[in-house]
Amino acid sequence: MKLSENAVKVLEKRYLEKDENGNLLEDCEGMFRRVAKAIASADAAYTDEKGLAVIEHEFYNMMANLEFLPNSPTLMNAGRPLGQLSACFVLPVEDTMEGIFESIKNAALIHKSGGGTGFSFSRLRAKGSAVNSTGGVASGPVSFMKVFNAATEAVKQGGTRRGANMGILRIDHPDIMEFISCKSDNSEITNFNLSVGITEDFMRAVEHNLEYELLDPRTKKPVAKLNAREVFDIIVEMAWENGEPGIIFLDRLNRDNVTPKLGEIESTNPCGEQPLLPYEACNLGSINLYNMMDDAHKGLDFEKLEYTVRKAVRFLDNVIEVNKYPLPEIDRMTRGTRKIGLGVMGWADTLCALGVAYNSQAAIDLADKVMSFINDTAQKASQNLAELKGVFPFYEDSIYAQKGIKMRNATTTTIAPTGTLSLIAGVSSGIEPIFAISYIRNVMDNSELVEVNPVFKEAALSGNFYSDELMKKIARVGTVKNMNEVPTNVQEIFVTAHDVLPEWHVKMQAAFQRHTDNAVSKTVNLSHDATTDDVREVFTLAYKTQCKGVTIYRDGSRDLQVLNIGKVK
Ligand code: UDP
Structure with missing residues (x-):
């Protein structure tokens, strides 16, 4: 082998x-x-x-x-x-204390077995609404997400992998503004990826700069109005700041729901590629x-x-x-x-x-x-x-x-x-561009190891331009673009996630989505100096090209990055 x-x-x-x-x-x-x-x-x-x-x-x-x-x-x-053989689960979260804690228990059982869970919190009543049994007020979806998060933290998935969650809230939930910015502090809700569940109506309201209604999740009656473009801009701003929240297009998930009689799709699994009905799992x-x-x-x-x-x-x-x-x-x-x-x-x-x-x-x-x-x-x-x-x-x-x-x-x-x-198979992950052509891995004893993409290594050896020195240089610079030692045709082909302009990331995602029943996991990488306008363009292009959702990440925007290319001395 x-x-x-x-x-x-x-x-x-x-x-x-x-x-x-x-x-x-x-x-x-x-x-x-x-x-x-x-x-x-x-x-x-x-x-x-x-x-x-x-x-x-x-x-x-x-x-x-x-x-x-x-x-x-x-x-x-x-x-x-x-x-237990599945990676993906979606669990319902009912608007009752029993329902919420039942869901936390079920998530813990799934995490223990190595699966990831997605939840829509859209059914939970808004912060400040009445609680009949106690006469008190509800604390709202975001506060309960913190309980889910703490439970996940405590279950280390039987030593195999850390629990992963997706948390979704509909754009028309009254607590949407709190949800959008609830991860602006990176140390909060760390075991969740967040996505705003966006509707086609909302996107039309953004396009025409209109107001849209927030609905009481229980009565479905309007309780407030917001300007769609302003809300969209805040999502963009937050995503620019640290990559969260992502967005998913709920109506598209349901347009492709092949068993609509069984219920509505409210959520995906943690990385967004698998929309599921409540209690469904997928391998x-x-x-x-x-x-x-x-x-x-x-x-x-x-x-x-x-x-x-x-x-x-x-x-x-x-x-x-x-x-x-x-x-x-x-x-x-x-x-x-x-x-x-x-x-x-x-x-x-x-x-x-x-x-x-x-x-x-x-x-x-x-x-x-x-x-x-x-x-x-x-x-x-x-x-x-x-x-x-x-x-x-x-x-x-x-x-x-x-x-x-x-x-x-x-x-x-x-x-x-x-x-x-992809690590086991030794190839680039999913449909992502190559992350780094070569990179320096710090090993335990403070020594450095240069890892080279095997396809590039082969090209460099057969093109007679391979040297350890050059591989180190590439790791330092982070790209072979404009590097004289590398032939121009090779420069053009070996592009990394950061060489690829955001629109090509989205085009590639859209191409795979056209022929995929479920969804596509993809991160659109942006350079550190990308602007909020760049992020808005990515979101809009993903919408226009029929993607089911989109996640962006601006280089260096989160403090903790596992691989740092072009930054190693
Ligand atoms: N997943 C998880 N915990 C992890 C990694 C992945 O629960 O630490 C789940 C999650 O639902 C994710 C799915 O597995 O969307 C597929 O992830 P990936 O393809 O990276 O998993 P792999 O099979 O390569 O380990």
Whole structure:
């Protein structure tokens, strides 16, 4: 297996099975075998022993060859007693004390198993409204979010990963102004990503500089009015200041809700890529596009890609079957819609290897081509599975029943951030541009290690311009743009997240969104000296190009940044 040293380190620390003294009970290969066996076992009812062994072998190969990886909880927990395999959950928050604390308890159970939770706080009554049972006044969504946050802080996810949450409030909630600025102090609500739930009506009001109404969440009656453009500007200002809140377009999530009869989509998972109904969970998986190229690295091998998508859909559908859900309600909903989220990673590395600049129309065209192929293939695979194993149980309540298309899964595609998966596979994450061509990692003993993007290293070696000195210089400067030692054609292709203008970030997100059932995880990176106008333009472009939401980050705007490029002496 071709795992990097870093990948092995991460796997050993958090993914491999250990005994109570912390001794490893398996190696990386053993982990993939354990996962392949557990996930293939869902096929036992459909094939004989020989057939099952073939499926298990195919699953193992896909993972061991780093062609496809399921989300982290599947790698960690499949074939082990906990058995919780999903990364994404959405829980409802009811406007009662029982409901709120029930939700906190459920979130804790999910975090313990390595899953992330999203909540809409829009149903909670506004700060200062009456509480009938006590005659007192309500403290409002933001104060309860702090309780959720504290609970998350206390549950360290069984030592695997820190709990992650998404908190959403509708733009027409009376407490929206408090919500928008509640993270202006970076030390508050640290375990949440925040997004304002924006409606198309609101965006029209922004466009025409009109007022819009705030509604009492219980009576839906107007209680106040705000100027839409002023509110939008404050969201922009806050996002400029430290990257939060993001925005999500609620009406678009619901336009693409394939089971509207089952309820409304109010929230996504923590990183925004997976809109779900209350109590729904979803398991994700990502295809490593870098390993889908033909041998000569001239283009993508679409035959291999088709094969991998088909196997990956079967794999993810099986995950639903063997998954152990933390709550009966989640079990019912998740098995009912059978949503899966197949996406990609290593996109930027693939573009570089193919000699296509991320910030070019050619890259957008290729994104359209690749993702529409994946989406179509995934849908066909789900239809084939429906013939073999039956449609998802809530099918009759879905738009597919109206269209007469039999599907095994209510959704098939999602673009995840692949934070850890991309590290395991050793490629650029999700559909993000390369973050740094080379960077200096401070290791424990205060020494420095220069890490170089492997695709760039290859290009530099074959172009005869590789030197350790140059790699250090690139790490210092943070880009190869205008660097004489690097040939101009290489400069143009190896662009980093900061070389790419914000509009290209959004265009790329929009291209993948066009062919993705669920949503796309993407951060639009802005330079430190970007203005609030730049942020507003990004938000507006994301709206106009049919993105489902957008998150920005202005370099250096949060105090704590894990990787600092161009800043290391
Ligand atoms: N997630 C989480 N905690 C984490 C990282 C991720 O709960 O520390 C969840 C969250 O719902 C996120 C999803 O996993 O949106 C997918 O994240 P990513 O693709 O980065 O996970 P990976 O499978 O690479 O670990």
